[in-house]
Amino acid sequence: xxxxxxxxxxxxxxxxxxxxxxxxxxxxxxxxxxxxxxxxxxxxxxxxxxxxxxxxxxxxxxxxxxxxxxxxxxxxxxxxxxxxxxxxxxxxxxxxxxxxxxxxxxxxxxxxxxxxxxxxxxxxxxxxxxxxxxxxxxxxxxxxxxxxxxxxxxxxxxxxxxxxxxxxxxxxxxxxxxxxxxxxxxxxxxxxxxxxxxxxxxxxxxxxxxxxxxxxxxxxxxxxxxxxxxxxxxxxxxxxxxxxxxxxxxxxxxxxxxxxxxxxxxxxxxxxxxxxxxxxxxxxxxxxxxxxxxxxxxxxxxxxxxxxxxxxxxxxxxxxxxxxxxxxxxxxxxxxxxxxxxxxxxxxxxxxxxxxxxxxxxxxxxxxxxxxxxxxxxxxxxx
Amino acid sequence: xxxxxxxxxxxxxxxxxxxxxxxxxxxxxxxxxxxxxxxxxxxxxxxxxxxxxxxxxxxxxxxxxxxxxxxxxxxxxxxxxxxxxxxxxxxxxxxxxxxxxxxxxxxxxxxxxxxxxxxxxxxxxxxxxxxxxxxxxxxxxxxxxxxxxxxxxxxxxxxxxxxxxxxxxxxxxxxxxxxxxxxxxxxxxxxxxxxxxxxxxxxxxxxxxxxxxxxxxxxxxxxxxxxxxxxxxxxxxxxxxxxxxxxxxxxxxxxxxxxxxxxxxxxxxxxxxxxxxxxxxxxxxxxxxxxxxx
Numbered sequence: 001x002x003x004x005x006x007x008x009x010x011x012x013x014x015x016x017x018x019x020x021x022x023x024x025x026x027x028x029x030x031x032x033x034x035x036x037x038x039x040x041x042x043x044x045x046x047x048x049x050x051x052x053x054x055x056x057x058x059x060x061x062x063x064x065x066x067x068x069x070x071x072x073x074x075x076x077x078x079x080x081x082x083x084x085x086x087x088x089x090x091x092x093x094x095x096x097x098x099x100x101x102x103x104x105x106x107x108x109x110x111x112x113x114x115x116x117x118x119x120x121x122x123x124x125x126x127x128x129x130x131x132x133x134x135x136x137x138x139x140x141x142x143x144x145x146x147x148x149x150x151x152x153x154x155x156x157x158x159x160x161x162x163x164x165x166x167x168x169x170x171x172x173x174x175x176x177x178x179x180x181x182x183x184x185x186x187x188x189x190x191x192x193x194x195x196x197x198x199x200x201x202x203x204x205x206x207x208x209x210x211x212x213x214x215x216x217x218x219x220x221x222x223x224x225x226x227x228x229x230x231x232x233x234x235x236x237x238x239x240x241x242x243x244x245x246x247x248x249x250x251x252x253x254x255x256x257x258x259x260x261x262x263x264x265x266x267x268x269x270x271x272x273x274x275x276x277x278x279x280x281x282x283x284x285x286x287x288x289x290x291x292x293x294x295x296x297x298x299x300x301x302x303x304x305x306x307x308x309x310x311x312x313x314x315x316x317x318x319x320x321x322x323x324x325x326x327x328x329x330x331x332x333x334x335x336x337x338x339x340x341x342x343x344x345x346x347x348x349x350x351x352x353x354x355x356x357x358x359x360x361x362x363x364x365x366x367x368x369x370x371x372x373x374x375x376x377x378x379x380x381x382x383x
Numbered sequence: 384x385x386x387x388x389x390x391x392x393x394x395x396x397x398x399x400x401x402x403x404x405x406x407x408x409x410x411x412x413x414x415x416x417x418x419x420x421x422x423x424x425x426x427x428x429x430x431x432x433x434x435x436x437x438x439x440x441x442x443x444x445x446x447x448x449x450x451x452x453x454x455x456x457x458x459x460x461x462x463x464x465x466x467x468x469x470x471x472x473x474x475x476x477x478x479x480x481x482x483x484x485x486x487x488x489x490x491x492x493x494x495x496x497x498x499x500x501x502x503x504x505x506x507x508x509x510x511x512x513x514x515x516x517x518x519x520x521x522x523x524x525x526x527x528x529x530x531x532x533x534x535x536x537x538x539x540x541x542x543x544x545x546x547x548x549x550x551x552x553x554x555x556x557x558x559x560x561x562x563x564x565x566x567x568x569x570x571x572x573x574x575x576x577x578x579x580x581x582x583x584x585x586x587x588x589x590x591x592x593x594x595x596x597x598x599x600x601x602x603x604x605x606x607x608x609x610x611x612x613x614x615x616x617x618x619x620x621x622x623x624x625x626x627x628x629x630x631x632x633x634x635x636x637x638x639x640x641x642x643x644x645x646x647x648x649x650x651x652x653x654x655x656x657x658x659x660x661x662x663x664x665x666x667x668x669x670x671x672x673x674x675x676x677x
């Protein structure tokens with residue numbers, strides 16, 4: 001029996017160029033609002049069997065989150081139908097509805113009720129929830145004093161105790177430290193083995209491949225491929241590899257488009273053996289767990305001179321800055337190109353740019369005595 | 384077959400089911416949510432203040448002091464003594480109308496803010512959206528009950544016993560709650576969509592306040608009013624204001640110390656059920672698209 005059935009489901013969003021935003025305009029203009037329609041999801045046909053762990057992958061803006069919201073009943077389809085059989089718990093955000101002034105204890109009951117739990121169930125599971133979140137000591141403190149990790153842990157602990165028939169997860173596993181993530185993984189596995197249907201939207205392709213038997217790849221609001229997880233993930237990776245796009249800086253980037261990295265050199269003209277720094281700007285449209293950032297410096301004829309990669313802490317949605325400082329640039333005078341690379345912790349490339357930036361190395365005041373690409377920076381002593 | 388999200392997806396309105404019954408059924412299905420939202424509202428409101436709940440008493444106390452001073456010292460307004468209580472204190476006369484009026488204003492503005500403030504929640508969780516409005520309105524009614532208790536206590540000190548009217552006061556508060564909920568549902572839904580509703584709201588309440596006999600006795604309204612050769616039955620027209628009827632009924636209890644007439648009660652039942660039904664219908668027709676309007 002299928003838990004979820006979507007038939008030709010579509011959701012259109014209106015982008016208003018001229019909208020009646022006030023009652024006054026409605027009365028005074030007597031004109032209809034001007035808008036363009038944008039189908040976030042269209043002709044989406046999916047069938048998810050009861051007890052299945054189902055993954056949804058796709059690039060940024062492909063319609064994954066809209067799909068999940070349609071399944072959760074938060075959005076209503078504009079065409080087609082979405083049929084969900086069973087009790088649904090949607091974890092689109094942890095701790096939705098937490099009130100900062102209230103204590104953790106009060107918020108457990110509030111959040112539990114929002115997710116549809118009865119007070120009786122909550123009372124019997126309260127200790128489990130607090131234990132799972134590891135917050136025995138601060139449960140009576142106001143939530144505003146919690147760290148973001150504590151906040152997320154408490155939210156997740158309540159949500160997995162809702163005891164749903166169908167659990168919808170949107171990238172929520174990407175929060176918290178490693179220990180907590182492992183526990184989340186275990187909890188999901190536990191739900192799966194007890195016959196619950198789990199639908200996960202994620203960019204963690206490797207985890208998804210491990211957890212799900214079936215994966216749907218959503219692209220441009222419709223199902224591009226659905227089938228055994230290995231095949232779909234491989235097909236998806238194949239397509240992203242040569243997926244090129246022009247980013248906001250006008251450069252050609254390849255990758256999924258979830259992340260865009262830019263780099264600038266300070267100064268733009270470096271003196272041989274002088275100091276310099278590379279300032280990386282990382283735009284994340286979604287949270288990325290423990291990514292890696294790397295760069296390669298090439299000489300003007302394309303020869304790689306040096307490469308470097310660096311593990312970063314988990315990045316939240318937003319713009320981040322990373323600076324690489326060098327006390328001495330051991331390069332001979334000439335022009336150099338910098339290529340950037342950004343990947344997830346499993347080495348899947350999320351963004352790369354071959355011509356991200358460049359810089360000039362000019363000879364020191366006394367002229368350069370070096371040839372080749374590198375300067376060794378040694379000193380002479382003649383006796 | 385078990386229903387969908389939180390068991391409420393099957394809660395479609397049955398044919399020939401009234402909006403009031405439908406709303407009640409949905410509220411019962413999500414009673415835990417409604418209760419917790421109400422608790423959140425009540426708990427968080429005065430959480431960070433030293434005197435806590437007393438704040439809700441200060442506004443009516445100050446307003447009473449001001450109006451009593453202005454109306455008894457400047458204008459020499461004297462309400463006709465309550466029948467049969469013989470009460471003449473302007474403060475009691477005023478509070479009988481001011482407390483329900485404040486519940487209306489605070490309920491509608493609070494509910495509008497609650498719906499906007501609940502936007503993040505609506506985008507993430509499926510639940511009956513009207514419960515954000517109901518929780519706020521119910522919180523205001525709870526406050527009203529507390530304030531009325533204090534009023535009753537003050538009257539007791541002044542030598543007037545109103546406790547025997549408790550059942551009818553509870554019924555009045557229930558009807559007023561339904562009326563406020565109905566107005567709130569419309570205003571909150573519009574407020575989400577149009578940005579000027581909050582400004583219109585404050586102007587609207589200002590006009591409505593003076594059309595309602597809260598600070599002045601009905602006896603001050605001229606029976607007939609001539610404008611441009613036409614004679615208007617002014618008192619009858621103003622009497623059609625539903626809030627006037629609520630104010631007069633509350634004043635029956637807290638100033639006259641008597642039961643409101645049966646005609647008044649029937650009228651109030653009709654007003655509150657109609658307002659609630661119209662508001663509820665307006666709201667739930669639009670509720671599925673709230674997330675997109677945010």
